[in-house]
Amino acid sequence: MQSEFLRQFMARHDDFRLLENLQLTCQKHGPYTNARMERVHHDGSVENLPLIGCPVCNREAGLEADLQETNIIEHEQKFASAEIPAKYATCMLRNFVVADNNPEFARLKSEARQKCMDFIEDRIRSIVLLGMTGLGKSHLGASMLKGCIQTGRDGLYVNERKIYRDIHESYLGRKDILTEGQVIAKYSRVPVLFIDEIGRSSWTDHETQTLHEIIDYRDSDNLKTIMAGNLLPPDFMAKFDDSFRRKLDAYELHCRWGKWEGKQ
Numbered sequence: 001m002q003s004e005f006l007r008q009f010m011a012r013h014d015d016f017r018l019l020e021n022l023q024l025t026c027q028k029h030g031p032y033t034n035a036r037m038e039r040v041h042h043d044g045s046v047e048n049l050p051l052i053g054c055p056v057c058n059r060e061a062g063l064e065a066d067l068q069e070t071n072i073i074e075h076e077q078k079f080a081s082a083e084i085p086a087k088y089a090t091c092m093l094r095n096f097v098v099a100d101n102n103p104e105f106a107r108l109k110s111e112a113r114q115k116c117m118d119f120i121e122d123r124i125r126s127i128v129l130l131g132m133t134g135l136g137k138s139h140l141g142a143s144m145l146k147g148c149i150q151t152g153r154d155g156l157y158v159n160e161r162k163i164y165r166d167i168h169e170s171y172l173g174r175k176d177i178l179t180e181g182q183v184i185a186k187y188s189r190v191p192v193l194f195i196d197e198i199g200r201s202s203w204t205d206h207e208t209q210t211l212h213e214i215i216d217y218r219d220s221d222n223l224k225t226i227m228a229g230n231l232l233p234p235d236f237m238a239k240f241d242d243s244f245r246r247k248l249d250a251y252e253l254h255c256r257w258g259k260w261e262g263k264q
Contacts, residue, residue: 015040016037021036026054028056032055032056034051034052034053036049037049075150078154079149082145082155083156083157083158084142084145085142085157093113093117093120093143093147097109098113100257102257108255108256108257112253115127115251115253116140116143116147119224119251120144122224124251125222125250126225126248126250127144127251128198128236128250128252128253129226129227129253130229130232130236130254131230131232131255133230135257135259138196142194145192148191148192148224153192154190154191155190155192155194156186156190156193157194158187158193158195159196159197160200161197161200163183163187163210163211164201166186167183184213188213188217189217190223191223191224192224192226193224193226194228195225195226195228197228197230198227198228211244212243227250233254
């Protein structure tokens with residue numbers, strides 16, 4: 001096959017010359033034939049062309065490059081579909097700064113980062129980030145969501161109030177928006193869901209029922225959930241009853257260090 005290809009190639013290109021056929025051996029694929037060739041340029045100079053190497057390796061390298069490109073595209077699509085706000089675009093666990101002038105704060109932040117890594121690596125199914133404003137809870141939540149996406153899972157960011165807004169808009173009956181069932185399915189089925197700014201809704205009976213239904217489905221399918229909000233642990237317990245917390249099955253991380261300065 002190779003000699004026929006070369007024969008046709010050289011018939012069309014008289015500036016290439018075949019010097020010899022070499023019988024070589026690839027450590028991975030065994031014997032193969034390579035052609036040692038030269039090219040005569042218009043000025044009369046001669047260029048010795050490099051050997052092309054094992055043809056099977058070359059094909060595999062091409063396939064590997066195609067696969068790598070496909071993986072990159074799929075990875076970018078997963079990030080885009082996760083709807084992570086632009087302000088969290090650079091948030092990662094590695095740039096959540098642990099160093100602190102207060103040794104106790106540094107210890108707490110280091111432990112928090114480890115718990116977030118435990119979540120990404122499936123040692124924790126769900127996690128709730130609690131504490132006052134400005135402590136970097138959304139940074140940590142976005143970092144965990146990204147970490148899960150990097151391991152190949154689909155993820156989604158949503159503000160709690162947007163869930164209820166999507167439900168309310170579904171009653172408009174327009175064909176260009178999701179139905180109530182589709183909204184519930186969207187937030188129930190994604191492998192990793194980050195619900196940010198919990199506790200800021202008025203929490204009507206219908207909103208309470210909606211969030212409970214989503215968590216029920218996620219619990220049944222053993223899916224991962226992140227929640228974060230400006231609540232202290234007693235506030236979280238008062239707002240979310242025992243049944244909800246049991247089905248959420250979350251590690252409750254109380255963020256108690258100094259105010260987050262951001263811009264890492």
